[in-house]
Amino acid sequence: MPTFVYMTRCDGCGHCVDICPSDIMHIDKVNRRAYNIEPTHCWECMSCVKACPQNAIDVRGYADFSPLGHSVRVDRDEDKGTIAWSVKYRDGREKSFLSPITTKPWGSCTPNLKEVEGPTQEQRDSQYLFNEPKYIRFDEGGLHTLESNGLTLKQGVYY
Structure with a gap:
């Protein structure tokens, strides 16, 4: 589901550019608006969609996700601590x-x-990174699980 930008909503803040791991979100120098320079290279991580404070970035859904003629909206509510996909x-x-x-x-x-x-x-001399977090290291008793790291399942989500 590659992303696209609604130019009328975008204020050119650059949050999407900063967070995009594939470096395909850019700011147009003339219009001062964000755009996806190569949708086919989109990793579909939705980081830009979630980071946009203006809700200016949407996704084009695949047919198995939602049929043609649909729209997908994302609403990130920091106060409630939720992300709603509609x-x-x-x-x-x-x-x-x-x-x-x-x-x-x-x-x-x-x-x-x-x-x-x-x-x-x-x-x-180790194969691990210097500050690699303990919860992803294998040298302390094998593969860690969500439960072994103290996370509990509440309403279908691990906390």
Whole structure:
């Protein structure tokens, strides 16, 4: 489901450009609006859709997701901590999917490297990254699961 931008809603803030992992969201230098330079290279991660404060970015759904003549809207509500995906079909029916926001604020996961001791020689020789989080490392008892990391299932979502 490649993304596209509604130029009338976009204010050129650049949030989508900053977050796009495939670097295909750009700001038009003349109109000062965002656009997807190559929809076929879109990773379909929806990061730009979720990050856009103006709700200016939508997705083109595939036929197995929703039939032709539909629209998909995303509404990120920071106050409620939810993301709502709404699909409006061409016959007027509308379906909504509500999910909790599970991402953390930008920069909150990054350690302050000034306060972290440098890697030991053993860490330098290891195949792991220096500050790789413990919950994805395999050297401490094998593969970790959601439950082994203290997450519990509540209403179909792990917290």
